[in-house]
Amino acid sequence: MTDAVLSADHIAAVRERVAGLMPAVRTDLEALTRIPSVSLEAFDPEHVQASARATADLLRAEGLDVEIVAEGGQPAVIGHLDGPPGSRTVLLYAHHDVQPPGSDADWDTPPFEPTERDGRLYGRGAADDKAGIMAHVAALRAHAGNLPVGVTIFVEGEEEVGSDSLPTILQRHGDKLAADAIVLADSQNWTIGVPALTTTLRGLIRVVVTVSTLDHGVHSGMFGGAVPDAVTALIRLVATCHDEEGHVAVEGLSSGEAADLAFSEERLREESGLLPGVSTIGSGSFLTRIWAKPSLTTIGIDAPSVATSSNTLVPTASAKLSLRIAPDEDPDRAFTLLKEHLLAHVPWGATVDIELADKGSGFAADTEGPIYDQARAAFADAWGTDPVDIGVGGSIPFVAAFAERFPDAAILVTGVEDPDTRAHGANESLHLAEFERVCVAEALLLARLGALPRE
Template identity: 60%
Template sequence: MPLPTETLEALERAVDAGVDDVRADLEALVRIPSVSAPAFDQAHVEASASAVADLLRGAGLPQVEVLRMPGGAPAVVAHRPGPDGAPTVLLYAHHDVQPPGEGWTTEPFEPSRRGDRLFGRGAADDKAGVMAHVGALRALAAVFADAWPVGVTVFVEGEEEVGSPSFTAFLDTFGDRLRSDVVVVADSANWKVGIPALTTSLRGLVDLVVRVDVLEHAVHSGVFGGPVLDALTLLARLVATLHDEDGSVAVEGLVRGEAAPLDYSEEMFRAEAGVLDGVRLAGTGTIPDRLWMRPALSVIGIDAPTIAHSSNTIRHTAAAKLSLRLAPGQDPAAAEAALIAHLHAHAPFGARLTVTPGERGEAFLAPHDAPAMRTARAAFARAWGHPPVDMGMGGSIPFIADLLRLAPDATILVTGVEDPDSRAHGADESVHLGELRHVVVAEALLLAALGAGCAS
């Protein structure tokens, strides 16, 4: 990188000197069950925000606030100005986590270490992102002391895992605090352990709930069964229309694209996703095409009696939540309208449908050759000893579009600490501690280089 060798080496030494503290602080954050879903105790989200604020104060940021919109979750905003003429870099992460779910082999909120991995809910998504920022800022403070090289704003939100419902209003109220020249979003993944990545595309998102009604109330399945089909059967028939015979999304009018060539084999995908032997993959095109540049539609929840609470009745109503991921270039409103039209056009046996729209999020496609992107590639190559891969991500980060509306000339760098074995949102979520160290080094180098004007 175009920084003095002694500066590069000093930053790397500073990261290594603090790596045990970064791990210990990550473990402390994981112990706070900061699930932002409304059914969970929101006092833990408050405690998590307070802990993050303390970490940022300790990392040398003099201006730290916990802010929120009415009814929203607490977000932490911290700032340290740079010298005159230096750019301002916004560092984003989130401190809320998914519900623990089932299938854990250890307690989800008691961090445990096995080999090079630290397990726990939020250990990767996204409390490791929080600690990547904290670790990098600590390294800068150790090397530069009061001669801080770059303006830094940190924004750690507390409701990302529930769709950031108050984010737009937050930007309207506090947007001036977040204006920046470069944004680092630490909520994605690397290509694999030992090979870094910059995420250059993200799919958009639409979700909704569709309810099927066939009777005014449930009736005896023996007395009335035959002439009328139960709502679950009709819901299943409706859901079955959403994909064609090869498993591609069958909703008309959705954008489909092609990804840049990348060596991502079916065997690699099957291993990383844990696909069972004999299960045929859906869709057409390359694996990157299907993961990053094509729509994907999943049923992520169904309201129906459990087997343990079932009775011999014809179910009168059933509902499913559908999650539609969108290719870059797709307008979310148009995609939502197309999905709703498809559902109504395929309502089986004249069943009554009620559709309740939910979240919308825009896709993201980054310019590949922005100056800050080049600087980031150099920082990653130095930190890992391997050049980064430019990759897409099938997931969605809808607020990026809102950030770009706030600062349309800003460069967005989507990075992350996860790897294909991290199992974010799943049981036994984990972070590879060696990768966490690489991410902290890369971010410290990036901030120093941007402050030195290396992205100009």
């Protein structure tokens, strides 16, 4: 391990400074959370623009040179502050857009009115990922204008809708984002009290499968039994994608192995909400199943609803399939394999159209080297326990985009979430004590990187 020595007094002083900053940091976080910055097209884009302006104001207040950029999508914020001559540069990433809140009836308190209960701050975006923004701001404030490294902060405005304009931003503004280390604050910790670095992410492809069996709907009593309907054909086709044990049955997809961490079936059931009597699927360790193996989910179906259905053989039906792929799998290869499987299993000669909706690469970090050493040390300083390396079964395609654009940078995927955060769901929340530790860890990481000798 390459060490950057911080004295116990230095570490204690950073903890004390961050503790004193937290009331103001929380006030600013709550103000950001009140902005309903949903980036989906169906929502008012002015709220995302307001969120970008508020984020820019926060960075300017810390002395950063700031600009708001939009390359055909929602606005992103870029801010920079030089460090001492010859110092490293650290890029800090977060996103200011949020998921739709869903029905207010599903929330115990209004989604855009941050509310504290039992040590957690509830609100849409309170964790994902406006807490990420404020963790970066808190780390700047902890150094009180005496940053030991150069810092660039990049706060994206469309992460929740796929980061479509990110490649253009990286192409046109990448010189402003170049760094020795990139901290992407959009993941989670292992449990309350145990920090984590996310070192693998699964990739993703989404496809829309449309099955047609008729050129128009016909009476199910007159023709049923001789003529197949599209909904049943679609169901049979999708069902071929799993075997009896629940493994993905698409041949040729890659699989990996997850870290050997204790993760019981009881914890899986509790965190997922799996109903009593419903069995798990697949084989291997649970973490391997959800971090390193492919999984396929039907996330949407276009067909007559129960409430509006009639006694009709439906001519056409569609399903959207989400295929999570191993961290090292090529998305284009995975799409080809899935498409070949579907076309080989079409029931009853139905007509099938398969459209690639979107794709994203996985990520596997190179966890060796002095910057990772200092990250682990900073986490241990903040939590009082060593961090663990985890995978995440979900996909964050922008991580792979940064890795491709900046191949020489150490990429650290961190986060403010915990297993009960419920990001994207109703009653999303931030554990406030853990959030303070996140802020301490990031402030200490900047200090350690500033003290780390260049090789």
